[in-house]
Amino acid sequence: EAEVAQSPRYKITEKSQAVAFWCDPISGHATLYWYRQILGQGPELLVQFQDESVVDDSQLPKDRFSAERLKGVDSTLKIQPAELGDSAMYLCASSLVSGLDGYTFGSGTRLTVV
């Protein structure tokens, strides 16, 4: 069964350092999503790509977060500098264009900022 690959699974970083997460969606899925899930809450969308274009980054803290999907396939989410409040699970998901088949999520990256 096809999976969304994410790495690393766990990351511990010091406050003010830079950190990056990688995601490889299911082949053929044009839409890619990055979500942040704080402990005890539901996922919140950070950024949505359609192929290589950003279609929604309204909730992305752009002063410290950036995301790219240069060739419309895999994607990187970066935080610089990291803050204590960034500690969370970062989930990547992908879907067909419509999204109506539901999303396929990766296993996530658990970020701890110390």
Add this chain to the structure above:
Amino acid sequence: AQSVTQLDSQVPVFEEAPVELRCNYSSSVSVYLFWYVQYPNQGLQLLLKYLSGSTLVKGINGFEAEFNKSQTSFHLRKPSVHISDTAEYFCAVTRLSGGYQKVTFGTGTKLQVIP
């Protein structure tokens, strides 16, 4: 704007007993509804979805949900739970906005199955 309310943050239930996890939504336009399950330290997995047609939707692992438009609800049910159903369950609503689907997730309900 759309929102999703999961009324129970935690639901304890004995093994082999039935369970219902509640979800209510609000939206001014037509929506599509989903339930996802999340096991510890994992991503979310699609359980079932309602797009149109029959209001009773069957999903994986023996779960089903019923769409009730008048009550704006989409409650998840299972007639007999197993220990392996212990997980967190998220209701999600999606609507078309600007040519793309915008998804809103609820805050989740933790199902604790007691042996």
